Amino acid sequence: GKSNRKITPKLAAIKDLTCVGIPTAEDPTESIYRFEETVLIPGGINLPKVISCVSQRGRVYKQLVKSQDDLRQDALVMQVFRLCSTLFQPKVNVRVYKVVCLTKTAGVLQWIDNTVPIGDFLTGASDEVFGAHYRYHPDDLLHGQARATMNEVAKADLRKKLSTYRSICRSFSPCFRHFFTENFSCPTEVYVKRIKYTESVAATSMMGYIIGLGDRHNSNILIDQRSAEVIQIDIGLAFDEGKLLPVPELVPFRLTRDMVDGMGCTGVEGLFRSTCELILERLRDSRKMVNTVVETLLHDPLAKWSVDYHRIFKKSRDEMQEKCTNGSRSLDAERASMKVNQKLQGNVANETLSCKAHANVLIREATSEINLCQMFSGWSAWV
Incomplete structure (x- = not known):
């Protein structure tokens, strides 16, 4: 859970650095004045910290500081997202944020205020804090029970997984519609925010598909409590790495019943469908630009993006070194670039599809019960 701590004396002693800019500030002229004493620990395996930096102009910038976490691929993907977001203006606004790598295992991210993970809203931030599902459907199956049930059939055959998944869905009712009635009181505002939400889900889903973004569980998608736009976070698993996990990810993006x-x-x-078609069309029209940026980033010797075999397959260090010496990183770059280009051209199963047909295939795959029932139980496909 969340907790508050005090910053270290060394950090507290830093004052009036007029020549040092704030890395996560959009305004490049902002510089550091001091750091606030309180540090928020939002939770997580590596215990990231949220620190508040006060600028020379008195503005407060919250920053998420991570250690023991390689953010180089997050930074790479966010650059692609930032480029794509300019292609969709003014029709669709895609929320992006700054990612600054300090070392191979540490970095700083821009903190996004007024947001909540959709999982926190739907199922609660912890076992002691219940979410909207329990508030609106107290007689339904609990989220923890559903996860345990799916975990029990993790090694069963497809027929058993499918029947179990369908049984859970019958006892677990979607309730994400209540996010809008809880946060927006005026019916007109609810209508406008729902449009914003739908457009942002469509845009980020199509962008995530093109870049091969995985690990889209409930805690890695934020929703803005003021604008209702979604923000994709923890975007380090990209270029279809999710398909190489011990439990492969079979869906192109998250489009579960609650979404x-x-x-x-x-x-x-x-x-939703028309926005998906529009986004695919604009990406396809600008594929040369997108490909150029992706290829440049993929071949950047300072970027860490290539398939992390050690993490995915738990290979030995010697095997990893052998792969590196054999030039596998360069080969991975070529394969990743080729996959992105194929998606931008609409090539699916050796066929070139129109934008409408392409969007239809993706939506069908993302909502397929056969695909969803085979997802890792922690992904919570029933939510």
Whole structure:
């Protein structure tokens, strides 16, 4: 859970650094004046810290400081996201944030205020704090029970997984629509925010598909409590690495029942589908620009993006070194670039699809019960 601590004396002693800019500030002229004493620990395996930096102009910039975590691939993917976001203006606004790598295992990220992970809203931040599912459907199956049930059939055959998944879905009702009624009181505002939400889910889903973004569980997608736009975080698993996990990810993006429930009565039809088609069309029209940026970043010797075989397969260090000496990193770059280019051209199963057909295939794959029932139980495909 979240807790508060005090900053170290060394950090507290830093004052009035007029020549040192604030790395996560959008304004490059902002410089550091001091750091606030309180440090927030939001939780997580490596215990990241949220520190507040006060600028010379009196503005407060919150920063998420991470250690024992390689953010180089996060920074790479965010650069691609930032480029793509300019292609969608003014129709769709894609939320991006700054990622600054300090070392191979440490970095600073821009903290996004007024946001909450969709998992915290839906199922609660912990076992002691219940979310909207329990508040609105107290007689339904609990989220922890559903996860335990799916975990029990993790090694079963497809038929057993599918029947178990369907049984859980019958006892676990979607309720993400209540996010809008809880945060916005005016019916007109609810309608406008739902449009913003639907467009942002469509845009980030298509961008995530193109870049091969994985690990889209409930805690890695934030929703802004003021604008209702979604923000993708923890974006280090990219270029289809998710397909190489011990439990392969079979869906192109997260489009579970609760994600669809927030879109209103039309669901994936109407605005969501048309926005997906629009995003694919704009990406396809600008594929030369996107490919150029992706290829440049993939071949950057300072970037860490290539498939992390040691993490995924738990290979030995000697095997990892052998792969590096054999030039596998360069080969991985070529393969990743080729996959991105194929997606931008609409090549699926050796066929070139129109934007409408391409969007239809992706939506069908993302909502397929057969795909969802085979996802890792921690991904919470029923939510």
